[in-house]
Amino acid sequence: MxxxxxxxxxxxxxxxxxxxxxxxxxxxxxxxxxxxxxxxxxxxxxxxxxxxxxxxxxxxxxxxxxxxxxxxxxxxxxxxxxxxxxxxxxxxxxxxxxxxxxxxxxxxxxxxxxxxxxxxxxxxxxxxxxxxxxxxxxxxxxxxxxxxxxxxxxxxxxxxxxxxxxxxxxxxxxxxxxxxxxxxxxxxxxxxxxxxxxxxxxxxxxxxxxxxxxxxxxxxxxxxxxxxxxxxxxxxxxxxxxxxxxxxxxxxxxxxxxxxxxxxxxxxxxxxxxxxxxxxxxxxxxxxxxxxxxxxxxxKGFVCSPEDVPTIAVRYTISNDRVGTYFTFSTTVKVPKGSVLLAVLEAAQSAEPSKFSFQTEQTSWGPMVVSINGVQANNNEKTYWEFFSGKTPLDQGVGSYKPTDNEHILAIFNTY
Structure with missing residues (x-):
C-alpha cells in the first residue's frame, strides 16, 4: 500500500x-x-x-x-x-x-x-x-x-x-x-x-x-x-x-x-x-x-538508482484529541521537489510506521486519507482527517497539493 x-x-x-x-x-x-x-x-x-x-x-x-x-x-x-x-x-x-x-x-x-x-x-x-x-x-x-x-x-x-x-x-x-x-x-x-x-x-x-x-x-x-x-x-x-x-x-x-x-x-x-x-x-x-x-x-533494463534530484524539507504533524488515546506527533521528511502531499505521508510512514501509518480510499477527486495512526474517519460520527498548511485548511487533496520547502503540514482529526 x-x-x-x-x-x-x-x-x-x-x-x-x-x-x-x-x-x-x-x-x-x-x-x-x-x-x-x-x-x-x-x-x-x-x-x-x-x-x-x-x-x-x-x-x-x-x-x-x-x-x-x-x-x-x-x-x-x-x-x-x-x-x-x-x-x-x-x-x-x-x-x-x-x-x-x-x-x-x-x-x-x-x-x-x-x-x-x-x-x-x-x-x-x-x-x-x-x-x-x-x-x-x-x-x-x-x-x-x-x-x-x-x-x-x-x-x-x-x-x-x-x-x-x-x-x-x-x-x-x-x-x-x-x-x-x-x-x-x-x-x-x-x-x-x-x-x-x-x-x-x-x-x-x-x-x-x-x-x-x-x-x-x-x-x-x-x-x-x-x-x-x-x-x-x-x-x-x-x-x-x-x-x-x-x-x-x-x-x-x-x-x-x-x-x-x-x-x-x-x-x-x-x-x-x-x-x-x-x-x-x-x-x-x-x-x-x-x-x-x-x-x-x-x-528489465531499468536501473533503480535515483539521480541527483532536488529535494524539499516538509514538517509534518498529526494530531488527535477526540477519540481513544490522544496524540500529537511531528517529523520532518525530505521529498523530491514538486512532489504531492501524498509523498510526504509516504515518507513519514516509511520512516516511522508506528506513528505515521495511514490509509486512503479512492474517490472521483483522487485519494482521500481515511485513517492515520489507526484512527479511522467515520461518516456516522462525522469525523474526518483535515489537512492544513500552517493554520490554513488545504483546498486540494493529498494527491494534488504540492508542499513547498520548509512548509508545515498538519493533519488534524476533526468533525464536520
Missing part, C-alpha cells in the same frame, strides 16, 4: 535501454512532440477517473519517464491496494511489470488485506495455464495472456519461464496465434517480446537448449507480423501497430532492413494520434511506448 522513499525518488530515474525503436531516423520529429505530450497528458488525466486500475497505463507512463509524479504515485498506489484481488494470469503479469517499472518489488507487496508475492502468484497461475495446455492443447485463458506471463517471468528471472517459452514457441511454429480465424498481431507481438527476452538470456548465459527452437519461432513470428503490413504503414490495425513496433524493434536480426519502414509506421501512428484515435486508456497506453522509443523489455 505504501510507496518507499526509493520508489518516490526513482520516479525521476533514467532508463538503461534494452531495445530502441527511436534509433537512427525512426524518432518523433520535434514538430510533432506535442502529440506525444498530449497523449501522456491524456493518460495522466485517467488517474482520477479509473476505479479499476490499469497497470498498462503506469507501464506506459514509466517508460515515457513522465514527469507528473503525483499521477504516477496515484496509479502505483491503486495497483498496490488491489494487488490481492483475484486476477487472470495476464493481469497479474501486467501488475508485476508495472510495479517493477516503478522500482517496487513485486515479490513483497503490502495491500490493505495482507502482503502478497505477485511473482509467486504469477508462477502459480502460469503453471495452471501450462497444465491446462497439456490437457486441452490450449492455454487456460489465451496465448496473449500466456505471452504476458512469459514476458513478466523473464523480466523477473523466474526459473518457471522456460516451460511457458516452449509452449509459445511451439504455438508460433504451428501457426497457433489465431483469433476468430485470423492471425493475431497483438498475440504474436507480445509473444515475440517474451521469446526475445528468453532468447537474449539464453545467449548471454550460453545456454544452447531451446535456442534453436526459439530462433525459429522468432523468425516465423517476425515474418507473419511483417506480412500484416498495410501500404499506409499500419501493421494489423491501428491498435495492434504499437505492439508490433515493439516486437519488430527487438527482432531486427530476423528480417532485412528494407522489410519494414519504422519511419513510415511512426508517421502514420502520429497522424492517428492527431485524429484522436487513441482516446481510451488501453489504446493510449499501447501506443505510447513505441512513440517514445521504448519496449516492455526496457523494464
Amino acid at each position: 505504501f510507496l518507499s522513499a526509493l520508489t518516490i525518488l526513482c520516479l525521476f530515474c533514467t532508463w538503461t535501454r534494452a531495445a530502441s525503436i527511436s534509433s537512427g531516423t525512426c524518432v518523433v520529429p520535434e514538430s510533432k512532440q506535442s502529440l506525444v505530450t498530449g497523449l501522456e497528458k491524456q493518460l495522466v488525466a485517467y488517474a482520477n477517473l479509473l476505479y479499476s486500475p490499469e497497470p498498462s497505463v503506469l507501464i506506459a507512463l514509466n517508460l515515457a519517464e513522465n514527469q507528473d509524479i503525483s499521477a504516477r504515485m496515484l496509479f502505483l498506489q491503486q495497483l498496490k491496494d488491489t494487488a490481492a484481488k483475484e486476477m487472470t494470469s495476464g493481469k497479474v503479469a501486467l501488475y508485476v511489470l508495472a510495479l517493477r517499472s516503478s522500482c517496487e518489488n513485486p515479490t513483497d507487496v503490502t495491500t490493505p488485506e495482507k502482503k502478497v508475492n505477485l511473482v509467486q502468484v504469477l508462477e502459480e497461475k502460469t503453471k495452471e495455464e501450462i497444465d491446462y495446455y497439456y490437457s486441452h492443447d490450449a492455454p487456460k485463458t489465451t496465448y496473449y495472456q500466456l505471452a504476458l506471463d512469459c514476458l513478466a517471468l523473464c523480466v523477473e528471472n523466474s526459473p518457471d519461464v522456460e516451460m511457458a517459452a516452449i509452449i509459445l514457441a511451439k504455438a508460433a511454429l504451428s501457426n497457433g496465434f489465431q483469433s476468430s480465424g485470423r492471425f493475431s498481431v497483438d498475440t504474436a507481438a507480445v509473444a515475440s517480446l517474451a521469446l526475445a527476452c528468453v532468447y537474449d538470456g539464453m545467449i548471454a548465459t550460453q545456454q544452447n537448449k531451446l535456442v534453436g527452437t526459439i530462433q525459429d519461432a522468432l523468425g516465423h513470428l517476425t515474418k507473419q507480423i511483417l506480412g500484416e503490413q498495410k501500404s499506409s504503414g499500419i501493421i494489423g490495425n491501428i491498435y495492434s501497430t504499437g505492439l508490433a513496433m515493439q516486437a519488430l524493434s527487438v527482432t531486427s536480426e530476423f528480417y532485412l532492413s528494407g522489410d519494414w519502414s519504422c519511419t513510415k509506421t511512426l508517421d502514420k501512428m502520429l497522424d492517428e494520434v492527431d485524429l484522436g484515435a487513441f482516446n481510451t486508456p488501453a489504446a493510449a497506453s499501447q501506443i505510447l511506448p513505441s512513440l517514445v522509443g521504448k519496449t516492455y523489455l526496457d523494464v
